[in-house]
Every structure is written in structure tokens, then in C-alpha cells.
Amino acid sequence: MDVELRGVTKRFGPVVANDKVNLVIRGGEVLGLLGENGAGKSTMMNILSGLYSPDEGEILIDGKPVQFEGPGDGIAAGIGMVHQHFMLVPVFTVAENVVLGVEPTGKFDYLDLKRARAQVRAINDQYGLEVPPDELIEDLPVGIQQRVEILKVLFRKADVLILDEPTAVLTPQEVQDFFGIVRALRDAGKAIVFITHKLHEILEVADRINVLRQGRIVGEGDPKQLNEEQLAEMMVGRPVTFAVSKSPAQPGEDRLTLTGVSMISDRGETALDNVTMTVRSGEVVGIAGVQGNGQTELVEVITGLTRPGRGKVKFDGQDITRASVRARHMAGMAHIPEDRHKSGMVDNFTIAENMVLNSYYDSEFSGPLSIDWPKVHETAARYCVEFDVRTPSVFLRGGSLSGGNQQKMVVARELERQTRLVIASQPTRGVDVGAIEYIHERLIRARDEGDGVLIVSSELDEIMGLSDRILVMFEGRIVAEFDNTGGKADRNAIGLAMAGATTGAMA
Amino acid sequence: MKFLSKIGLAAALVAGSMTAANAFTACQVTDVGGIDDAGFNQTAWKGVEDAKAAMGIEGRFLESQAETDYAANLNSLNDGSCDIIVTVGFLMGDATKAAAEANPNQKYSIVDFAYDPTIPNVLGQVFATDQAAFLAGYLAAGMSKSGVVGTFGGLNIPPVTAFMDGFVYGVNHYNSQHGTSVSVLGWDPAAKEGLFTNNFESLDDGRAFAQNLYDEGADIVMPVAGPVGLGSAALASELGADALKIIGVDADQVATDPDHEAIYLTSVLKRMDSTVGAAIAAAADGTFAGGLTVGTLENDGVGLAPFHAFEDAVPAELKAELDAVRAGIIDGSIKVGM
Amino acid sequence: MSLSNQDLQKALLRPLGRGRQEFEDLVVVPLIAVVIALLFGMVVMLATGVDIGTIGRAFVALAKGAFGSLNAVSETLTAAIPVVLAGLGLGLGFRAGLFNIGAEGQILMGGLAAVIFGFSFDHLPFAILMPLTLIVAMLVGAAYAAIAGALRALTGAHEVISTIMLNLISYRILDYALRQPFVQKEGRSDPISKSVPDAAQLPKLLDWIDPNLRLHAGLFLMLAMVLFVWWLLFRSKIGFAFRASGENPDAAKYAGMPSGLIIVLAMATAGGLAGLAGGAQVLGVLERASPGFSAGLGFDAIAVALLGRSHPVGILFAGILFGGLEAGGRQMQVDAGVSIDLIGIIQALIVVFIAAPLLVRAIFPWGFRKDGKGAAE
Known part of the structure; x- marks a missing residue:
């Protein structure tokens, strides 16, 4: 099945989200759709799924114009969406989730789960999805949950699958498996639209690439003839440097020392197992590892959100194992949390309020009882300019900013103070290329000003690009250490260590 | 809305002038329990209803929903349109006393409370x-x-x-x-x-x-x-x-x-209906005096039903x-x- | 470069016009909710066989009884004082993410404490005794609410459950206290407390015009507390932490705000305001404590806090509206013979429509800006 958008325009008040977009989606092909946050990707998808109707232009399916009236029309016409945020009922089984809303029923509305299971199994086998139909969703890893979403649209007989940032939640291994499934679907004749802002992924899996910027298609090409730099330039509209330019590290005294830190998680599993590590002033240490191997707990222990069961945490030689979050913060520890929405900002607070979320009590911003708001607003405005947070006003809700700008707001809050140690967890997750570049630059600048910097990221590229030293975590332990001066660390060896291979060299 | 309230206003004016012509109005503040409690409040209200039937007077009531309403309810009857205010219940004793002292020209009668010393404009009704x-x-x-x-x-x-x-x-x-x-x-x-x-x-x-x-x-x-x-x-x-x-x-x-x-x-x-009726009649014919009436077996103020x-x-x-x-x-x- | 940066910064500081959406939510929706509730009240009256003329008279009486005379205004404000005070506390709790159902119990405890303290120290002069009695009411209300806060902070017991239970306990504590010889009024065998001495009472404000005007100095207390809570929420450091914890407890924890302490403090502040409401009620109106003297004020205050959108000024106006309904409702019963229960129905309907702004928008689509389907992406 082929789908075509012809001259589609969609406006929201004065904002033109899609501007005369022409797009061709063909069966048996993976179309990569690349664009920064806010480029108009989501709007385009919502038009394809029938949620929005275009102000101008038309949608053609197999050459015939169609009119979508509501969200159900897209899937009825064979266009299925797999959202970035899953829409699954955690306490239902896979089969129940798949058939939800289109349940096969017998007499008297009897829910025929047996038939549902058989149908799910058939699709499973056809595309090699390997999803257990009788498991509860909440017991399945994220990667499998995503396949359930794909099952859902296939069950509804979709011929066009739109995948919205599908790899954002996956580990590197899961990404490879996922690409396998995408290719299998393509070979079975399905049309795939793969939406992302990750350049290497699109080069790897797409058969054809469209780049979207400010609501317009600004480029189209063959992945075999394009490289990351060219794509990034199309996407951002200016040349982008990927290599983080930095001088060799000049490590000084120890900033952060962990000795024999162990912790049992809430679920009773060993989250941290005898972790000993050091971050020195003037160096960037990267923690590599597949998500869920103790990185989150490591950051919580360092920043004071949880207390370790055993071991010591020292900051500038002081034992801070039991110090409060605020005490650490006041001593100069900055923390960029891994999930800005959940824990890094308050959506309903203004940008100004978000900018002082953890420093409002500082004598710089407040008297003994009350907050000096004019001062806060002024400072927030300065931070916004300094960090290129794009907003018309500091009085706007933080939640109204785009993802990249939100992250810049959080980073600005953490780095625009006198800091001595920066803990950055997934500092560029869900952030577009232009903002990534800037955030990386600021982290290196913090290092050059003498801070110790600890970076935790699931993106190995990011770790490789920024770190002077790389530690690999596996099952709560530090299993390997690599010197990365001048980017010389062995990527393969790191990958092996991440997978738990015991040969990881302790260099 | 506006139209309706105009109708209402007109109706209120008509009703108001009718009340004025009728002159005598007895008002009652009930205790918690409601006017239709099949007992205490209802019996006292029957006294007003009987007086309405017998003497052609106007009768109004205000229900108390909590003890805190007593004073407020008494207060909202203070616009001078009530010739006698009957309060029903021992618990209203303090509120009635306060209202009576603040409004010495208003006649009050209270069921179940005996003031000592008596108040000149309050007739207490108690029952043996x-x-x-x-x-x-x-x-x-x-x-x-x-x-x-x-x-x-x-x-x-x-x-x-x-x-x-x-x-x-x-x-x-x-x-x-x-x-x-x-x-x-x-x-x-x-x-x-x-x-x-x-x-x-x-x-x-x-x-x-x-x-x-x-x-x-x-x-x-x-x-x-x-x-x-x-x-x-x-x-x-x-x-x-x-x-x-x-x-x-x-x-x-x-x-x-x-x-x-x-x-x-x-x-x-407990024949509150008869004592309330008597208090209203006294207020209407000008013989009202503060003090106390006691209902006994002898004067049929209390008794046993069939x-x-x-x-x-x-x-x-x-x-x-x-x-x-x-x-x-x-x-x-x-x-x-x- | 630095010059252009400064210009940019200045541009960012230009005040935003108050959003139309915000205006609609804060003013238009509540107003329409009130109107719809009154219309429904009319339907209820029609359905129970009240004729049109009486309904019209009832509404005229409602308006007259609420705002039509000096006495009406005095009654309206008198009724508004406790619900506004308690509502301020509840609104503050809502802002901090705490759904405190316990204002009723906190009012009772605060009021009871005020009565006992008042008659126990009746030798003190007015200038000392009255303020001190109010402070006692506040502290006891705060302490009582802090129990629920501490249970939440230390054990995770949800405050909705614990405050409801504390309400029940407070009724019994009151019943028990009113039977103690040093509390119970001399010569009475029913549960009723001694009277508050004159020196502890909030002075009547208008009794020089007419002794029946019950408005008391709690009015100033109420206005002062509206200002105070506004400052606390939007200007103070602790209020910032309250609001952050309410909006996103995780982010507040990550920002180093001590979540347990904030819960206890927010509950205590809310309880202190409810305690003040109880104090103002016994010192300004009731002059003594009797069983259940809170008379549902704590629950009305929840409605008032919701209607006022947890904003101090909104709560002030919502409280005055409820006070007006209360005072006007009595007039309605006197003039039109319409049951006082109708006022309860109207109040409940107002809350239902406030809680469902989408419903209000659906019933009255005009008057609202057409909604775009959100911004691009």
C-alpha cells in the first residue's frame, strides 16, 4: 500500500506546523523521517492517523484521495501508529492488550480469549516478534512492550506503520533486535515510517530519508550517499560539529570518591555491589552500561537521594554519605537528573521558578523569609540568554517549552552556579542536535574550569565523545575502566564489557 | 432569570402588602430535627397552625439545622414583621434570652425553658x-x-x-x-x-x-x-x-x-400545641405577659394518649x-x- | 554582544498579559457555575411543586437576605469568616498536594481549646487574653493537623483517610471534654461548656448601630490571613517549597526540599488556619462550645477552597458567596417558605460545576474562546 501527502498545510493559530508538505510512503520500504523537536513530525503523523485534518492539501491512498474525520479513520484505512509512550494496560496480558477495543466475541458478547491468543500467535510467528501472549505487560521488559504495540497495529491489519522515536527507550542490544523486526516487516511488504532525531539509526535502517525543518521538507536522499554531518546540517540549518572539541584533561585532586558502596534496591535486588571509584577535578568520567545495571542507583547515592547500605561517599575529602541533598548542593554539587519531566522540573512553574528550584533559599535570591522575585526573574533571564533557552518570556510555564529547551533550562540551572562537581545523567536524552552540541560544550567548559564531571548515558557515542575516562557498569559493579584520552578507548572492548564479558581489561 | 425575578418581585410585593393588612404574624424557630419530626417540633408548630385556623393569623417558621443556627435564625426574624416569636427547645434558651434582651419590644415565647429571674418579654412554657x-x-x-x-x-x-x-x-x-x-x-x-x-x-x-x-x-x-x-x-x-x-x-x-x-x-x-396557641392568643389580644406557664395533668398541659x-x-x-x-x-x- | 544580551534579557522580563484561559478558569467558570446552580435550584423547586411566583420571591429573598441590608451584609460576612479562614488552610494544603479533609476536626479542637483557655484565664485583660486565645486556637488546630501530616510523612498513611478518622475522634474528644466538670457549664447536665469571658471575645463591630448586628472583629483576622496566605504561597521560601512539592513531589525531592518536613509544615499551617476558624467562631459568634459546634463548616470550607481555586483571593470571594447563600437561605425560608435544604442543594451543585469546568464549557460554549488543539508538536 502506498500513501501520499500532497501539499499538506496545518496551522495552529499563527504557527504553521506543516507547510505544503509532500511525502510519499511506499510499501516494502523504510522511510526515515528526521527532524528536530518542533519541526512538525508529530503533526504530520497525527494528520496521517486522522487525529488532525489538514487545512490545505490532500491525502492519497494508492492514488485515491481520502478524507479522515477522526482518530479511528487512519487505522481503518490501514495506517497504524506506534507511539513513543506506550498505551498498554500493565495488568493485562499481551493478548488482552492486543485485542483491547476490537475483541473477538462470541455469543452474548462472550470474550473469546482463546481465539485472541491464536491470532496473536499467528502474527507473532509471521514476523518473528517472539512475544509471549500470556505474560502480563508489567512483567515484560520495555523492548518487548514495544513489540506489543507493534502487534496491536498489525492485529488491526495495518499496512503502514508509523514508529515515533521507537528507540528512545531501548538499550543498544534491543535497538539491534528492533531493527531486525523493522526489516522483517518491510520485507513482508509493509510500509514503515521511522521517525527519529538519531542520525546513525536512520542511516542504518532507512531506505530513503526525508528531513523536516520548521514544518517543511528540506531534504530528501538516499542513506547510502549521505553522512551524519550532511543530515545534521539539513536538520538544523547550519553546520554542526559532532566531535566535541576539547583539550586533554588536566586532572587535579580527588573531587568524589566512592569506597565499597553497596546497596539493595526496593525490590530486594543488589543494585550496587562494592563500587569504588573516583572523579578528579578537571576530568570527565563517563559511566557506560546498559540501562538498569545500577547507574540510576549510583547517581542517587552520589546526589543523596538514597543512602547506601554499605560504603562511603566523599566529596572534597568530606564524608557526605549521610548528608542531605541540599547540603551536597550547597557544597557545589550539580545534578542534571535523568528524567527532567519526572524529577528535573515543575511543569506548572514558570521558567523563572524552575530556574531557582534548588537555589531559591540561597541568600542571593532570598531574605530570611521571602524570595526576592525581581532578582530571580533577572537571573532567570540571564540564564535563558546564556543557555539559549528559546522562550518569549521567563514568566511562561516551564512545561510549555519544547523538550530541548526544557533540558537547556535544567542544565542552565545546574551549571550557572559556582560548581565543583557535576553529575549529569542522560544529559541529552530527547534533545535535538543543536542543543546537544551546546550542552556538551558546557559540560567540557565546566571541566576546564576545574570541576569534576561524571556523565551517565545510555548513548555510547556520547560517553566516548565526552569522557576522559570510561567506567563500565554491569549488574551493579564497575567491571572495567578505560582510558579515553584523545578518544583512544576501544569501542568493541567497551561493548563487550557492557554485555558482561569477564575479559574486560582493568586498564 | 431577570424576567422571572421581576415576576417574583411583584408577587413578593403583593404578598408583602397582604401580610401587612393581616397584621398579626406568629413566627417559630424550630430546634434541630425539623418541622416534620412527628413529635416535638411538629407539635409546637401545630399550635401555630391551630391559631392560624382559629384566628386567621399568619404563621412562618425557620428550621435550625445545627445549634449554631439558633442565633442567626432569631436574628433573621428581627425585621419587625413578627408579632411573636416562638422558640422551640431548651437548647435555644441562651439564644432566646440574648435576642429578647437586645429587642425588648419584641414578644417571645420559649418552649421548655424557664428563666430565673423571668424576662419581661419572654413567656416560658414548661411541662410537668x-x-x-x-x-x-x-x-x-x-x-x-x-x-x-x-x-x-x-x-x-x-x-x-x-x-x-x-x-x-x-x-x-x-x-x-x-x-x-x-x-x-x-x-x-x-x-x-x-x-x-x-x-x-x-x-x-x-x-x-x-x-x-x-x-x-x-x-x-x-x-x-x-x-x-x-x-x-x-x-x-x-x-x-x-x-x-x-x-x-x-x-x-x-x-x-x-x-x-x-x-x-x-x-x-406534652401539649405544646395548646400552650403555644395560648401564648399566641395572648399576644394577639394584648394580654401577653412575660413569665412562666406550666403544663400539668391538672390543666391538661400533659397527659396520656389513648x-x-x-x-x-x-x-x-x-x-x-x-x-x-x-x-x-x-x-x-x-x-x-x- | 553584551549589550544585545542585555536587550534580550530585558525582553524576557516583559510581563505576560494574564492569559485569557486563566481568566476564564478563575472568573468565568465559577460565575457560570453559580448561575447554573441557581437555575437548577429553580428546577428543583418546580419539581417539588413550588409555584413560579414563590420561586421568584425566593430568589428575591435570597438576594435580599445576602446583600440587601446592613444586617444582611453583616450576616453574610459573619458566616463567611470561618469558612474563609478554614478554606485558606485547605487551599494551601491543596497547593502542597495534600487533600486535607480534616478541617472539621481542626476547627473543633481549635475552638474547644479557645473556649477552655478563655474561661481559664478570665482574669487577664482583653488586650492580652483575646489575642492569646486566638493563638491557642491556632496552635491546637495546627498540632491536631500535624498528626495527620506526621503519619503521612513517617508511615505514608494517606491524609484523606487519617484526617477523616481524626474528625471522628475530635467529635468524641469534644463530647468527652464537655462533660468534664471544669469545662461543663455550671448547673447543666447536658454537654455544653462554660461561656467565654467578654475579655476573650472578638468585639462586635457594628453593635453601636444595632445590637443585633453580629459582625465581629474576626473580619479583620480573615482579611489579614488572606494577605498572609497569599504572601506565604507566592512570596515566601517555604511557600515555594509547598507549591513545588504539590506540583511535582519528585522534582521537589531532587531539588533538596525535605519532603517529610514540608508535609508536616503544610498540614500544620492548614490546621492552624482551621483552628483560627474555630477560634473566631467561638470567640465571635457562639461564645461557648457545644457538641458539633463546627456544624459542617470544615466541609463547606473544602467547597470554598475548590471554588476559590486554592487562591487566597478566590477563597475570600467564594467564602463571601457561601456566607451570602447561608444568610440569604434563611431569608428565603422566612419570606417564601422554601426549605433551607434547597440552599444545600445549590451549594452542592456549585461545587459539582466548579469541579467539572469542562461540563460548564460544554453547557455554555459561548463566552469561551475557541480552543485550538494545542500547539504544534
Whole structure:
């Protein structure tokens, strides 16, 4: 099945989200759709799924114009969406989730789960999805949950699958498996639209690439003839440097020392197992590892959100194992949390309020009882300019900013103070290329000003690009250490260590 | 909206001028429990209704939903349109006193409260309900098969406990006359302690308290808690009159609660309707004076209602004894007390 | 470069016009909710067989009784004082993410404490005794609410459950206290407390015009507390932490705000305001404590806090509206003979419509800006 958008325009008040977009989606092909946050990707998808109707232009399916009236029309016409945020009922089984809303029923509305299971199994086998139909969703890893979403649209007989940032939640291994499934679907004749802002992924899996910027298609090409730099330039509209330019590290005294830190998680599993590590002033240490191997707990222990069961945490030689979050913060520890929405900002607070979320009590911003708001607003405005947070006003809700700008707001809050140690967890997750570049630059600048910097990221590229030293975590332990001066660390060896291979060299 | 309120305004003006022409208006503030409580408030309101029918006056009422409403309700009747304000209930004593002192030209009458010293513009109405309840106790003792009877009250305040006192004394009198040992659950007149629901609203409580007394062997129960007693009556209807009979209070409950007429042995009448009516009449013909009126067996201010369904069940000799006791109380030969 | 940066910064500081959406939510929706509730009240009256003329008279009486005379205004404000005070506390709790149902119990405890303290120290002069009594009411209310806060902070017990239970306990504590010889009024066997001495009472403000005007100095207390809570929420450091914890507890924890302490403090502040409401009620109106003297004020205050959108000024106006309904409702009963229960129905309907702004928008689509389907992406 082929789908075509012809001259589609969609406006929201004065904002033109899609501007005369022409797009061709063909069966048996993976179309990569690349664009920064806010480029108009989501709007385009919502038009394809029938949620929005275009102000101008038309949608053609197999050459015939169609009119979508509501969200159900897209899937009825064979266009299925797999959202970035899953829409699954955690306490239902896979089969129940798949058939939800289109349940096969017998007499008297009897829910025929047996038939549902058989149908799910058939699709499973056809595309090699390997999803257990009788498991509860909440017991399945994220990667499998995503396949359930794909099952859902296939069950509804979709011929066009739109995948919205599908790899954002996956580990590197899961990404490879996922690409396998995408290719299998393509070979079975399905049309795939793969939406992302990750350049290497699109080069790897797409058969054809469209780049979207400010609501317009600004480029189209063959992945075999394009490289990351060219794509990034199309996407951002200016040349982008990927290599983080930095001088060799000049490590000084120890900033952060962990000795024999162990912790049992809430679920009773060993989250941290005898972790000993050091971050020195003037160096960037990267923690590599597949998500869920103790990185989150490591950051919580360092920043004071949880207390370790055993071991010591020292900051500038002081034992801070039991110090409060605020005490650490006041001593100069900055923390960029891994999930800005959940824990890094308050959506309903203004940008100004978000900018002082953890420093409002500082004598710089407040008297003994009350907050000096004019001062806060002024400072927030300065931070916004300094960090290129794009907003018309500091009085706007933080939640109204785009993802990249939100992250810049959080980073600005953490780095625009006198800091001595920066803990950055997934500092560029869900952030577009232009903002990534800037955030990386600021982290290196913090290092050059003498801070110790600890970076935790699931993106190995990011770790490789920024770190002077790389530690690999596996099952709560530090299993390997690599010197990365001048980017010389062995990527393969790191990958092996991440997978738990015991040969990881302790260099 | 606007149109409607204009109609309303016109109607209000017409109604207002009619009221003015009629001149005399009696206003009543009820206690919690509501105007339709089949007892206390309703009986007092009947006094106003009777006066409306007999004298062609206007009558209005305001319901109190909580004790905190008393002062506010009295206050909202202060616009001068009421010729007499009748407050119903002992608990309104303080609020009525305050209002009467603030408005010395307004006539008030309060049911169940006696001021000492009296207030010139307030007529207190109190009732020797213990006299009538004495008869009820005597009757209950004579009718009980289990030898156990019970009572409970709404609040531990004099107008309530007067019933319970009389009831106990009546039973005791029967025992001393007949050498029996009928016992009363729920009230100890010496210690002034007993069973109280602490509200005048919950029918559930009425059912639960009667159930407790029944479980302890009582086959006749007198609830002194306004509409709470309706819950007790409902329980008795389910159990059957043989198992549990109820003695009503304030009004003749067979008239106000006909659904349960089969289980009301009798009712202890507190003729607030007649005293309220008298107070209104006095205010209307200019003979109103502050002070106190006391309803007794002698002046028919209190009494015992007919036996209705039990007319045949009450033995003739017991009826004769009751008449004798009544006469004895009136002439002073029988003391209502320990 | 630095010059252009400064210009940019200045541009960012230009005040935003108050959003139309915000105006609609804060003003238009509540107003329409009130109107719809009154219309429904009319339907209810029609359905119960009240004729049109009486309904019209009832509404005229409602307006007259609420705002039509000096006495009406005095009654309206008198009724508004406790619900506004308690509502401020509840609104503050809502802002901090705490759904405190316990204002009723906190009012009772605060009021009871005020009465006992008042008659126990009746030798003190007015200038000392009255303020001190109010402070006692506040502290006891705060302490009582802090129990629920501490249970939440230390054990995770949800405050909705614990405050409801504390309400029930407070009724019994009150019943018990009113039977103690040193509390119970002399010569009475029913549960009623001694009277508050004159020196502890909030002075009547208008009794020089007419002794029946009940408005008391609690009015100033109410206005002062509106200002105070506004400052606390939007200007103070602790209020910032309250609001952050309410909006996103995780982010507040990550920002180093001590979540347990904030819960206890927010509950205590809310309880202190409810305690003040109880104090103002016994010192300004009731002059004594009797069983259940809170008379549902704590629950009305929840409605008032919701209607006022947890904003101090909104709560002030919502409280005055409820006070007006209360005072006007009585007039309605006197003039038109319409049951006082109708006012309860109207109040409940207002809350239902406030809680469902989408419903209000659906019933009255005009008057609202057409909604775009959100911004691009």
C-alpha cells in the first residue's frame, strides 16, 4: 500500500506546523523521517492517523484521495501508529492488550480469549516478534512492550506503520533486535515510517530519508550517499560539529570518591555491589552500561537521594554519605537528573521558578523569609540568554517549552552556579542536535574550569565523545575502566564489557 | 432569570402588602430535627397552625439545622414583621434570652425553658411531663411480660430527663403497689445518668438503642429523642408488638406516625400545641405577659394518649388504677419522685 | 554582544498579559457555575411543586437576605469568616498536594481549646487574653493537623483517610471534654461548656448601630490571613517549597526540599488556619462550645477552597458567596417558605460545576474562546 501527502498545510493559530508538505510512503520500504523537536513530525503523523485534518492539501491512498474525520479513520484505512509512550494496560496480558477495543466475541458478547491468543500467535510467528501472549505487560521488559504495540497495529491489519522515536527507550542490544523486526516487516511488504532525531539509526535502517525543518521538507536522499554531518546540517540549518572539541584533561585532586558502596534496591535486588571509584577535578568520567545495571542507583547515592547500605561517599575529602541533598548542593554539587519531566522540573512553574528550584533559599535570591522575585526573574533571564533557552518570556510555564529547551533550562540551572562537581545523567536524552552540541560544550567548559564531571548515558557515542575516562557498569559493579584520552578507548572492548564479558581489561 | 425575578418581585410585593393588612404574624424557630419530626417540633408548630385556623393569623417558621443556627435564625426574624416569636427547645434558651434582651419590644415565647429571674418579654412554657410519664411507667410496668422495660433520651437535658424520671418513678410505684420487681433500663434518676443518643436526628440510632434494650430483655421502650424514636418504632414493627412495644412522647404518635400504630402502647402527651396557641392568643389580644406557664395533668398541659390498638389489651383494672393514680397526682396524695 | 544580551534579557522580563484561559478558569467558570446552580435550584423547586411566583420571591429573598441590608451584609460576612479562614488552610494544603479533609476536626479542637483557655484565664485583660486565645486556637488546630501530616510523612498513611478518622475522634474528644466538670457549664447536665469571658471575645463591630448586628472583629483576622496566605504561597521560601512539592513531589525531592518536613509544615499551617476558624467562631459568634459546634463548616470550607481555586483571593470571594447563600437561605425560608435544604442543594451543585469546568464549557460554549488543539508538536 502506498500513501501520499500532497501539499499538506496545518496551522495552529499563527504557527504553521506543516507547510505544503509532500511525502510519499511506499510499501516494502523504510522511510526515515528526521527532524528536530518542533519541526512538525508529530503533526504530520497525527494528520496521517486522522487525529488532525489538514487545512490545505490532500491525502492519497494508492492514488485515491481520502478524507479522515477522526482518530479511528487512519487505522481503518490501514495506517497504524506506534507511539513513543506506550498505551498498554500493565495488568493485562499481551493478548488482552492486543485485542483491547476490537475483541473477538462470541455469543452474548462472550470474550473469546482463546481465539485472541491464536491470532496473536499467528502474527507473532509471521514476523518473528517472539512475544509471549500470556505474560502480563508489567512483567515484560520495555523492548518487548514495544513489540506489543507493534502487534496491536498489525492485529488491526495495518499496512503502514508509523514508529515515533521507537528507540528512545531501548538499550543498544534491543535497538539491534528492533531493527531486525523493522526489516522483517518491510520485507513482508509493509510500509514503515521511522521517525527519529538519531542520525546513525536512520542511516542504518532507512531506505530513503526525508528531513523536516520548521514544518517543511528540506531534504530528501538516499542513506547510502549521505553522512551524519550532511543530515545534521539539513536538520538544523547550519553546520554542526559532532566531535566535541576539547583539550586533554588536566586532572587535579580527588573531587568524589566512592569506597565499597553497596546497596539493595526496593525490590530486594543488589543494585550496587562494592563500587569504588573516583572523579578528579578537571576530568570527565563517563559511566557506560546498559540501562538498569545500577547507574540510576549510583547517581542517587552520589546526589543523596538514597543512602547506601554499605560504603562511603566523599566529596572534597568530606564524608557526605549521610548528608542531605541540599547540603551536597550547597557544597557545589550539580545534578542534571535523568528524567527532567519526572524529577528535573515543575511543569506548572514558570521558567523563572524552575530556574531557582534548588537555589531559591540561597541568600542571593532570598531574605530570611521571602524570595526576592525581581532578582530571580533577572537571573532567570540571564540564564535563558546564556543557555539559549528559546522562550518569549521567563514568566511562561516551564512545561510549555519544547523538550530541548526544557533540558537547556535544567542544565542552565545546574551549571550557572559556582560548581565543583557535576553529575549529569542522560544529559541529552530527547534533545535535538543543536542543543546537544551546546550542552556538551558546557559540560567540557565546566571541566576546564576545574570541576569534576561524571556523565551517565545510555548513548555510547556520547560517553566516548565526552569522557576522559570510561567506567563500565554491569549488574551493579564497575567491571572495567578505560582510558579515553584523545578518544583512544576501544569501542568493541567497551561493548563487550557492557554485555558482561569477564575479559574486560582493568586498564 | 431577570424576567422571572421581576415576576417574583411583584408577587413578593403583593404578598408583602397582604401580610401587612393581616397584621398579626406568629413566627417559630424550630430546634434541630425539623418541622416534620412527628413529635416535638411538629407539635409546637401545630399550635401555630391551630391559631392560624382559629384566628386567621399568619404563621412562618425557620428550621435550625445545627445549634449554631439558633442565633442567626432569631436574628433573621428581627425585621419587625413578627408579632411573636416562638422558640422551640431548651437548647435555644441562651439564644432566646440574648435576642429578647437586645429587642425588648419584641414578644417571645420559649418552649421548655424557664428563666430565673423571668424576662419581661419572654413567656416560658414548661411541662410537668414527669407526671404524665409517671402514668406511662405505671402502665408499662403493668403491661410488661418480661418484667423489664427501657427508655433512652436524646440529650441529658431537663426537658428530656423529666420524661425518664417520671417513667422510672411510675414503674417503682407500680412495684410498690403490686409487690412486683419490674426493672427499668436506660435511666438512673438518682445518678442522673443513662442512655443518650446525643442527637435528635438519627433514626439509625433509634433502631440501635431500642435493639440494645430489647436484647437486654425489655419489651416496652420509651424513646425520648424526637424523630429518633421513629427508628425504634420501625424496629418494633419488624419484631411485632408482642415482642416490643413503644411508648411515644410529645404528641400522640399514632396520629403523627400512623404507619406504626400497631406498636404504640400509648404516648406521653406534652401539649405544646395548646400552650403555644395560648401564648399566641395572648399576644394577639394584648394580654401577653412575660413569665412562666406550666403544663400539668391538672390543666391538661400533659397527659396520656389513648391506647388505640391496645384498648382491649389493657386490663380494665389497670385502667382503673391509672385513673386513680392520675387523681392522686393531681390532689398531691401521690408524689412524683423517689 | 553584551549589550544585545542585555536587550534580550530585558525582553524576557516583559510581563505576560494574564492569559485569557486563566481568566476564564478563575472568573468565568465559577460565575457560570453559580448561575447554573441557581437555575437548577429553580428546577428543583418546580419539581417539588413550588409555584413560579414563590420561586421568584425566593430568589428575591435570597438576594435580599445576602446583600440587601446592613444586617444582611453583616450576616453574610459573619458566616463567611470561618469558612474563609478554614478554606485558606485547605487551599494551601491543596497547593502542597495534600487533600486535607480534616478541617472539621481542626476547627473543633481549635475552638474547644479557645473556649477552655478563655474561661481559664478570665482574669487577664482583653488586650492580652483575646489575642492569646486566638493563638491557642491556632496552635491546637495546627498540632491536631500535624498528626495527620506526621503519619503521612513517617508511615505514608494517606491524609484523606487519617484526617477523616481524626474528625471522628475530635467529635468524641469534644463530647468527652464537655462533660468534664471544669469545662461543663455550671448547673447543666447536658454537654455544653462554660461561656467565654467578654475579655476573650472578638468585639462586635457594628453593635453601636444595632445590637443585633453580629459582625465581629474576626473580619479583620480573615482579611489579614488572606494577605498572609497569599504572601506565604507566592512570596515566601517555604511557600515555594509547598507549591513545588504539590506540583511535582519528585522534582521537589531532587531539588533538596525535605519532603517529610514540608508535609508536616503544610498540614500544620492548614490546621492552624482551621483552628483560627474555630477560634473566631467561638470567640465571635457562639461564645461557648457545644457538641458539633463546627456544624459542617470544615466541609463547606473544602467547597470554598475548590471554588476559590486554592487562591487566597478566590477563597475570600467564594467564602463571601457561601456566607451570602447561608444568610440569604434563611431569608428565603422566612419570606417564601422554601426549605433551607434547597440552599444545600445549590451549594452542592456549585461545587459539582466548579469541579467539572469542562461540563460548564460544554453547557455554555459561548463566552469561551475557541480552543485550538494545542500547539504544534
